[in-house]
Amino acid sequence: MASSARPGGVSRALVYTSIATAALTYGLVGLGSTVRVTDSGMGCPSWPLCYGQLGPIFRYHPILEESHRYLAAIVSVFVFATLLLALRSSRLPMLRRAAKIAAALVVFQVLLGGLTVLARNAPWTVALHLITGLVFLASVTVTATFAVLGDRYRGLPLASRTWGLWSLVTTVVLLFSGTLVVGAGAGAVCPTWPVCFGNGPGRLTFIAILHRVIVGAASVLIVAFVLRSWGGGSRAWRVRSVFLAAWLGVVALIGAAVAISKSIPSWADVHLAAAALLLILLVVQTFTLGAAPRTEESEMPVSQEVR
Numbered sequence: 001m002a003s004s005a006r007p008g009g010v011s012r013a014l015v016y017t018s019i020a021t022a023a024l025t026y027g028l029v030g031l032g033s034t035v036r037v038t039d040s041g042m043g044c045p046s047w048p049l050c051y052g053q054l055g056p057i058f059r060y061h062p063i064l065e066e067s068h069r070y071l072a073a074i075v076s077v078f079v080f081a082t083l084l085l086a087l088r089s090s091r092l093p094m095l096r097r098a099a100k101i102a103a104a105l106v107v108f109q110v111l112l113g114g115l116t117v118l119a120r121n122a123p124w125t126v127a128l129h130l131i132t133g134l135v136f137l138a139s140v141t142v143t144a145t146f147a148v149l150g151d152r153y154r155g156l157p158l159a160s161r162t163w164g165l166w167s168l169v170t171t172v173v174l175l176f177s178g179t180l181v182v183g184a185g186a187g188a189v190c191p192t193w194p195v196c197f198g199n200g201p202g203r204l205t206f207i208a209i210l211h212r213v214i215v216g217a218a219s220v221l222i223v224a225f226v227l228r229s230w231g232g233g234s235r236a237w238r239v240r241s242v243f244l245a246a247w248l249g250v251v252a253l254i255g256a257a258v259a260i261s262k263s264i265p266s267w268a269d270v271h272l273a274a275a276a277l278l279l280i281l282l283v284v285q286t287f288t289l290g291a292a293p294r295t296e297e298s299e300m301p302v303s304q305e306v307r
Helices: 012-037 062-085 091-120 122-154 157-184 202-232 234-262 263-287
Strands: 001-005 300-305
Touching: 012 062, 012 122, 012 157, 012 263, 062 122, 062 202, 091 122, 091 234, 122 157, 157 202, 157 263, 202 234, 202 263, 234 263
Parallel strands: none
Antiparallel strands: 001 300
16 A cells, blocks of 8 residues: 655654644643633533533533533544554654553543543542643644654754753643632732732732742743754754744733733633643754754655555
8 A cells, every 4th residue: 555655754644643633632722721711620510421412512511511522532533543653653663652652641631531520620630630631732742743853853952851851841830830820719819910919818829929930930941941952953943942932922921911800711711722832832842953954855755655
């Protein structure tokens, strides 16, 4: 059976499927945020079916929760399709490994989603579900990045293994702390920005201030990563880094709008979506630093037999 493949040993089907998987996962994270900020998590108190049926539920909260579950099912199909395609790319073990991790995480995440519903949104299940979702988003982004790079991937240079990975970890913590602010209702206690002049309970003020401290730490690490890596990055990498830095500023401005608006749900939802995109951009920059430059030959499709 003939298929179009790239010289890097990755089929075009795998490239497109992995990118689609990352895009759908980003949509899933965004929809999950909407479910959370609108308190729709218990819109379907049963699992896996919503009120014991497959068909649509014509009420606002159940529709959101049911849509989230359907999108999770679609993402799961794409994740396993990516895994099956990756297993055929024997020359790229790191791609197969990333696809396997993503597949394991999606199974764990689905089970956590069911546990969260059955536990009536217990705080520890919600927190674990969120952390796993963010790590899952990073894993499918890594898989797509490896698929696009093919054998141009040369491993993580020193700047990525230090500044890049620490930036990623801090950004995941940043996203998690932001959802804690929303979940605890701490967004309204600091209506000033960037300094927090809290006027609410001490616990809520602490959560809000802690989130802003993490924002500052993540910002410093991301900027340091870009500056430390600038000379070793390709022209395309530097262009993406400029966009990454600009997007970091956009996320900060949206965060200011959230604070000034006293955490209006719509602004909080946009804020998490923007921060999740920041995570995706940072993953791409971390794993593409040091990749071999793209050549004209690597752009040309070739036909090869897949046995």
